Amino acid sequence: MSTALAESAAGGLNPLRQTRPRYGEKVIRVILFAAAAVSILTTFGIVISVLIPSLEFFAEIPITEFLFTTTWTPLFANPQYGVLPLIMGTLVITLIAVLIAIPLGLGSAIYLSEYAKPRARKVLKPTLEVLAGIPTVVFGFFALDFITEFVLKPIFPGIQVFNALSAGIVMGIMIIPTIASLSEDAMAAVPGGLRDGAYALGATKRQTALRVVVPAALSGIVAAFVLGISRAIGETMIVTVAAGLQPNMTLNPLEGMQTMTSYIAAAGAGDVATGSIEYKSIFAVGLLLFIITFFMNMISIRLVRKYRQAYQ
Amino acid sequence: MTATLDIAPDSAPVDLQGRGQPLVDKTFRWILFLCLAVGIVFLAVLLAYVTIKGWPRLTPTLWENMPSLRRPEQAGAQSAITGTLWVIAFTALFALPIGFLGAVYMEEYANPTSRFTRFVEINIQNLAAVPSIVYGILGLAIFARALALGQTVITAGLTLALLVLPVIIVSTREALRAVPQNIRHGSLALGATLWQTTWRQTMPAAVPGMATGTILALSRAIGEAAPLLLLGAVTFISFNPTGPFSAYTTLPIQIFNWTKESREEFQILASATIVLLLVILLAMNAVAILIRNRTQKRW
Numbered sequence: 001m002s003t004a005l006a007e008s009a010a011g012g013l014n015p016l017r018q019t020r021p022r023y024g025e026k027v028i029r030v031i032l033f034a035a036a037a038v039s040i041l042t043t044f045g046i047v048i049s050v051l052i053p054s055l056e057f058f059a060e061i062p063i064t065e066f067l068f069t070t071t072w073t074p075l076f077a078n079p080q081y082g083v084l085p086l087i088m089g090t091l092v093i094t095l096i097a098v099l100i101a102i103p104l105g106l107g108s109a110i111y112l113s114e115y116a117k118p119r120a121r122k123v124l125k126p127t128l129e130v131l132a133g134i135p136t137v138v139f140g141f142f143a144l145d146f147i148t149e150f151v152l153k154p155i156f157p158g159i160q161v162f163n164a165l166s167a168g169i170v171m172g173i174m175i176i177p178t179i180a181s182l183s184e185d186a187m188a189a190v191p192g193g194l195r196d197g198a199y200a201l202g203a204t205k206r207q208t209a210l211r212v213v214v215p216a217a218l219s220g221i222v223a224a225f226v227l228g229i230s231r232a233i234g235e236t237m238i239v240t241v242a243a244g245l246q247p248n249m250t251l252n253p254l255e256g257m258q259t260m261t262s263y264i265a266a267a268g269a270g271d272v273a274t275g276s277i278e279y280k281s282i283f284a285v286g287l288l289l290f291i292i293t294f295f296m297n298m299i300s301i302r303l304v305r306k307y308r309q310a311y312q
Numbered sequence: 313m314t315a316t317l318d319i320a321p322d323s324a325p326v327d328l329q330g331r332g333q334p335l336v337d338k339t340f341r342w343i344l345f346l347c348l349a350v351g352i353v354f355l356a357v358l359l360a361y362v363t364i365k366g367w368p369r370l371t372p373t374l375w376e377n378m379p380s381l382r383r384p385e386q387a388g389a390q391s392a393i394t395g396t397l398w399v400i401a402f403t404a405l406f407a408l409p410i411g412f413l414g415a416v417y418m419e420e421y422a423n424p425t426s427r428f429t430r431f432v433e434i435n436i437q438n439l440a441a442v443p444s445i446v447y448g449i450l451g452l453a454i455f456a457r458a459l460a461l462g463q464t465v466i467t468a469g470l471t472l473a474l475l476v477l478p479v480i481i482v483s484t485r486e487a488l489r490a491v492p493q494n495i496r497h498g499s500l501a502l503g504a505t506l507w508q509t510t511w512r513q514t515m516p517a518a519v520p521g522m523a524t525g526t527i528l529a530l531s532r533a534i535g536e537a538a539p540l541l542l543l544g545a546v547t548f549i550s551f552n553p554t555g556p557f558s559a560y561t562t563l564p565i566q567i568f569n570w571t572k573e574s575r576e577e578f579q580i581l582a583s584a585t586i587v588l589l590l591v592i593l594l595a596m597n598a599v600a601i602l603i604r605n606r607t608q609k610r611w
Contacts, residue, residue, distance in 0.1 A: 028507045035413035042474050049453035107347025135535025137564045141571050176351045206340040234443025236538035268542035286449045297441040
């Protein structure tokens with residue numbers, strides 16, 4: 001429809017000739033266009049602001065040293081910039097989060113979409129979504145002050161105060177609503193006829209849910225997983241508060257670790273001199289983070305389009 | 313559909329009411345329910361924990377006194393409350409007009425099949441998922457340093473405005489899309505221009521949906537801390553902001569600063585401030601739900 005409106009507004013094939021030119025309408029159109037273009041300028045701004053200092057950074061530190069060495073000590077007298085420990089920290093915490101969020105998020109989505117009665121759903125779904133509205137610094141505080149102290153310490157007496165496990169667990173709970181609500185959307189888009197067909201063949205509700213609805217909604221569900229992982233990688237406050245600020249090349253989740261995001265937060269929060277190599281390192285890590293999440297977001301957007309096209 | 317269904321030939325006939333379900337099916341249902349319950353129980357424990365822990369400090373001193381690192385037993389969060397109000401006011405000032413007008417362009421003016429429109433759509437979807445700390449980098453490089461706005465209220469407002477812009481655009485577009493075509497066609501048939509139709513018919517009809525989306529976007533901005541870490545909010549601030557170019561702190565940042573202190577008094581103070589922040593956010597969400605329920609219009 002907006003095509004038709006747009007054409008008639010532009011005065012294309014308009015049978016009723018305009019009696020007087022309406023410059024106001026054209027001005028308004030330009031203003032509206034400019035507002036929509038701000039979003040493109042934002043992306044452009046992000047790319048420019050991470051790219052230029054990063055290029056200066058890589059002029060001093062070879063990109064191979066940045067990507068493939070394992071010591072990250074920007075504050076030492078002889079600073080070394082091997083980003084692998086930060087990537088390791090990010091991966092370990094994201095993996096813990098994903099191991100929690102994928103089963104719980106998908107289970108919640110199947111329950112809400114296939115099992116819950118409409119009245120129960122009306123209460124349960126918004127309650128779960130309140131989780132998504134809790135500020136992440138609150139989750140960080142809870143991970144450090146409650147999960148580590150009262151849940152993990154009794155189980156693992158040797159656990160460090162700042163550790164990857166508490167941050168990963170809480171981050172996993174945080175992304176449940178993201179995964180649950182997008183997966184549920186995808187399952188709701190599966191035509192009822194497919195379910196009826198399965199029931200007619202004698203399938204139980206579980207068989208229908210697991211072998212018909214979930215496979216039919218798979219691209220949407222995978223999109224939800226990818227978006228959830230992307231959010232876990234980019235999450236800052238939980239890891240900054242609960243996982244510590246020590247770069248640590250380890251797989252042991254009971255130790256403290258620094259992630260890409262918590263390095264950016266810690267280094268950016270200090271008073272770094274503009275133009276110093278340490279200042280530029282914030283942008284180099286930011287560029288890496290932006291590239292990783294950008295690719296994951298694109299995969300997710302593609303997959304969502306795919307299931308929308310299949311069923312609409 | 314190539315789903316194979318393993319129904320044992322000797323299994324009892326399935327009761328259509330679901331009472332004769334095999335045990336596996338009942339167990340499966342319970343496991344799914346437990347998945348959902350984990351998230352909800354976690355939420356309940358979190359709310360109970362911060363309320364109980366922060367209870368002794370949930371007194372007027374919390375909003376009457378300024379933060380202090382020396383005397384936690386008397387410290388408050390007044391500068392963080394006023395700082396949050398200042399920053400959010402500027403976020404709204406920048407984000408709302410741009411978000412509303414951008415959404416109107418995308419929904420009412422743009423040709424939905426054109427490449428440019430699709431590019432803008434994908435771009436907005438991606439921006440909605442860019443980590444918030446990356447917006448902090450943008451704010452640091454462009455607003456704080458390149459435009460020399462420094463670490464001030466206005467830098468924070470501009471940065472958070474860009475952060476919530478995708479949320480506002482998406483929710484406004486949904487609100488506009490829910491207005492039936494008849495309204496637009498009727499207006500155009502009476503000789504109104506496209507803008508007259510949009511401004512006098514479509515947008516007023518979409519106001520409740522736009523308001524709901526706006527409240528949700530601003531409540532996200534209120535809880536956001538990561539980008540502000542890069543924009544100078546961490547500095548110890550014990551005064552209220554005096555204008556757009558004043559230094560500031562906000563509630564999430566104040567909470568963050570207190571969690572870093574090892575003394576238990578500060579953790580209690582952090583809990584009390586968390587309760588305050590959550591009450592503000594819950595109140596905003598309640599208003600959004602109220603608007604949605606009150607004004608739900610059947611066309």
